[in-house]
Amino acid sequence: xxxxxxxxxxxxxxxxxxxxxxxxxxxxxxxxxxxxxxxxxxxxxxxxxxxxxxxxxxxxxxxxxxxxxxxxxxxxxxxxxxxxxxxxxxxxxxxxxxxxxxxxxxxxxxxxxxxxxxxxxxxxxxxxxxxxxxxxxxxxxx
Numbered sequence: 551x552x553x554x555x556x557x558x559x560x561x562x563x564x565x566x567x568x569x570x571x572x573x574x575x576x577x578x579x580x581x582x583x584x585x586x587x588x589x590x591x592x593x594x595x596x597x598x599x600x601x602x603x604x605x606x607x608x609x610x611x612x613x614x615x616x617x618x619x620x621x622x623x624x625x626x627x628x629x630x631x632x633x634x635x636x637x638x639x640x641x642x643x644x645x646x647x648x649x650x651x652x653x654x655x656x657x658x659x660x661x662x663x664x665x666x667x668x669x670x671x672x673x674x675x676x677x678x679x680x681x682x683x684x685x686x687x688x689x690x691x692x
Contacts, residue, residue: 580664585623587657588669591676592616594650596631601643612676619669644684651680 574582592613599609620629654676661670 577664580660581623584657584660584664584666584669585620587653587660588616588620588623588673589629591650591653591657591673592620592629592631594646594653595676598643598646598650601646608679612679615672616676619672623669647680647683651677651684654680 595609595613595616599606599613602609617629617631621627654673658670658673658677661667661673
């Protein structure tokens with residue numbers, strides 16, 4: 551009824567870890583993930599800065615702090631940023647704030663799981679700022 555498997559499985563690595571395949575620790579994976587979320591949040595922040603008619607000190611400061619955190623997580627490599635004078639994509643400010651709020655939430659979850667207090671505080675502050683920017687618009691649209 552049952553016949554034992556006689557051949558070695560092609561799906562398992564019985565010989566142990568392959569030295570040719572790079573392995574990362576959980577902390578390294580979380581660093582990469584957090585840097586990605588913060589870099590995406592920085593891109594949306596830069597897009598919001600470019601879309602505004604007048605300069606916002608809050609967004610400028612947030613962009614600086616986000617760039618600093620991304621650089622720290624990437625081992626000192628500064629994030630690539632879009633030039634402020636480039637062509638703007640036509641998106642509503644409310645949509646950008648919603649996107650930024652979502653990205654900040656994702657960054658907060660990853661920062662909390664890796665116990666990165668500085669990144670968690672920054673992400674929470676950005677969530678609050680984008681939620682506050684959305685409140686008057688959403689109340690007016692009801």
